[in-house]
Amino acid sequence: MNPNNQNLIKENRDYLVKQSEMLQAVVTRMASNSLAVKQLGFSIWTALVGFGFTNKTPSLFVLAIISVILLALLDMYYLFLERRFRTNFNRLTELLCGFDKDALENMKNLKGNFIKLERISAGQEFKMYVSTIKSWANLPYLVVIVVTLTILSYK
Numbered sequence: 001m002n003p004n005n006q007n008l009i010k011e012n013r014d015y016l017v018k019q020s021e022m023l024q025a026v027v028t029r030m031a032s033n034s035l036a037v038k039q040l041g042f043s044i045w046t047a048l049v050g051f052g053f054t055n056k057t058p059s060l061f062v063l064a065i066i067s068v069i070l071l072a073l074l075d076m077y078y079l080f081l082e083r084r085f086r087t088n089f090n091r092l093t094e095l096l097c098g099f100d101k102d103a104l105e106n107m108k109n110l111k112g113n114f115i116k117l118e119r120i121s122a123g124q125e126f127k128m129y130v131s132t133i134k135s136w137a138n139l140p141y142l143v144v145i146v147v148t149l150t151i152l153s154y155k
Helices: 003-011 013-055 058-097 101-106 122-133 136-154
Strands: none
Touching: 003 013, 013 058, 013 136, 058 122, 058 136
């Protein structure tokens, strides 16, 4: 890394540290939103399945599975966004620590906003979203959907 780039980092260190703090806050908020969606989804599922057993109405089980699928998609979107913001945070951390020598060379302006997500191609976005769907964080949804389908098959 050349001395000019090191001086740029030193001069803008406070700004970059504030950017990293804001990124941490965004990632934390995405994680808490994801948890809230999971809690809401499983509460709705439990209520609908309970009413389905009480009233012996298969349509409530179908409604339960639809609600879980919709909330699972919302949760996956939060997880997708969280991963993208974490990528920005990791890039900023590498820049601050001096590990990413190419980042400064490629940046037009050091005061770039790391909070703003970079544009990525549709193919990259699709790959990231598919990897998000395959995440272990979504296993509870799969279990709930399988349980609901098993209940429906016995009804």
